[in-house]
Amino acid sequence: MKKFLFFLILLFVIYLIGINTVPQYVESQRNPVKLAAPYTVSPEAQSLYDRLDFIADLHCDALLWGRNLNKREDRGHVDFPRMREANVALEMFTIVSKSPAGQNMQSNSEDAFDNITPLTIAKGESPWNWFSLINRTLSQSEALADFVENEGDKAIFIKKKSDLEKLIDARKSDNQVIGAMLGIEGGHALEASLENLEKVYAAGVRMIGPTHFFDNEFGGSAHGENGAGLSDFGKSAVQKMNELGIFIDLAHASPAIVEDVLNLTTKPVMVSHTGVRAVLDSQRNLSDAQIQKIAANGGIIGIAFFDMAVGEPELPNIIASIKHVRDLVGIQYVALGSDYDGSVAVPFDITGLPLIVEGLMKAGFSEAEIRAVMGENVKDFFLKNLN
Template sequence: MKKILIALGVLLAIYLIGIYTVPPYIESQRNPVIQSPPYAVSPAAQALYDRLDFIADLHCDALLWGRDITEKGTRGHVDFPRMREANVALEMFTIVSKSPSGQNMKKNSSDTFDNITPLTIAKGESPWNWFSLVNRTLSQSEALADFVDDEGGKAIFIRSKADLQQLVEARKTDKQVIGAMLGIEGGHAIEGSLENLEKVYEAGVRMIGPTHFFDNEFGGSAHGESNEGLSDFGKSAVMRMNELGIFVDLAHASPAIIDDVLKLSTEPVIVSHTGVRGVLDSQRNLSDEQIQKIASKGGIIGIAFFDGAVGTPELPNIIASILYVRDLVGIDYVALGSDYDGAVVAPFDITGLPLIVDGLLEAGLSESEIRAVMGENVKRFFLQHLD
């Protein structure tokens, strides 16, 4: 018995050590930055940046890694203190519940080993989360709610138009108040259940991408095997999302799903983090026709920051992608969609957003256009369409 207890104690010690060392190591490897802070821009760009009333980003996966985002981190790209340092008003925190082994842009199977399972265990999460995608999702939702609660009124969990209006008003007198929204990357998280769709809505989710890197119950992924459109379940889920007030996010969706959603949805769509084929011809990026259809339906397109979406060098291509959407459909439809903390190499962390303003100024955009891209478009979109 003594030997058994000693063995169990050793195993427990190894597990506890792993909780504090493995997830941080994995995140530091998966979410590096090319250029570390601090970041320098022209005096004109910094002055304009400092005048911006509302800066917003449509996609960040910081909840995945088990990091306390109320504390300023030394790894990754986003946390609440760095949001405040960068004067960012609103961040869309997205939930990743499954990632296929060997994940790539071209073709992934839903049957491969799931990378998120060992990370979930290593983070010390409840065994209820180890093999349940919806439980992992609800756990990350609860984590965001807890982080917001810990801020003592300096953060607002945005679930409704009233919440967003509260944020806008609060920031008129206190720029330390920040907003957090919640999305899901991949509808597999609801495990083919409309009941689970209701659960994640109640947990605060207001955006769901039907597919991520593999095909699921909704239909085909841009990186999957089938290239199919919405399944019968996917159509039912999209209609229920419209009813509930959950936005459809078309990032990573197959072209057939994009067409199906644009025909079916009664609400405008979001593409939370993407590039455009006119800058980088990739199957994860939007064609001119898709951009035009999304804009015609009143949607909004977030330009991602990493090389797989915009190419290299990243910053000039981020600017080029923004300009491409503006020139094709107008400035009102383009926004920032970084994909921060999404297992990508970012050119800079969230405190480097003034670099984008610098690039947009050099490209000749007016202050009103820059305000639109940096957050006013997102604010207007959600004020118009959040329940």
């Protein structure tokens, strides 16, 4: 009996050590930064950056890793202190609930081993989250709400138009006030339940991508096996999302789903983090025809920062991708969609955003266009379309 008790205590000690070391190690390996801070730009670029009223990013997976977003960290790409350091007004925090082993851009099976399960256990989350996608999703939603609450009046959880208006007004006198929105990467998190769709809406979710890296109950992924369009459940969910006021995110969706959503939705769509095929010909990127249809829908396109979306070297290709969308459909449809903390290597963390401004200046963008890309387009989109 004593040996058994000792064995249990030893297992518990190992587990405690694991939850305080394993997630941090995994995150540091999965979210590297190619160029470490601090970042320097020309005085002209820094001056323009400092004049920006509203900077926004449409995609960040920081909630996945269990980091305290109230604390500045040296690992990862985004936290609240670094948002303030970069004068970022609004970040869309997205929930990842499942990720296939061997994840790649070409083909992934929905039956592949799930990478998020061991991470969930290693983070010391409740056993109720270990094998439930909806519980993991609601847990990350609660985490964001707690992080925002810990900031007092210095952070606002953006769920409706009046919240955004409050953020805009607060930042006129105090640019330390930041906003956080909540999205879901992959509709598998709903476990094929419209009731769960209502639950995540109540938890603050305002954006959902139908598919992530594998096919699910919504239909096909751009990186899946069947290439299918929306299923009957997917069509019902899209209609319900329109009714509730949840934006549909077409990043990672199969071309057939992109087409089906644009034919079915009554609301403007989002592509929270993507590249364009004219810059990098990848199946995860948007064609010119898709860009034109999204613009005609009144949607918005966030350009990602990592090599598998824009190619290498990243910075000039980010600028080229932004320029391509501008030249094709207009500056009002393009925004930043970094995919920070999304198991990707990025050229700089969120404090390096002045490098984008410098790149846009060198490419001949006007100050008004730079303001639009860096956040005004996102602000205007949500002011127009949030309930």
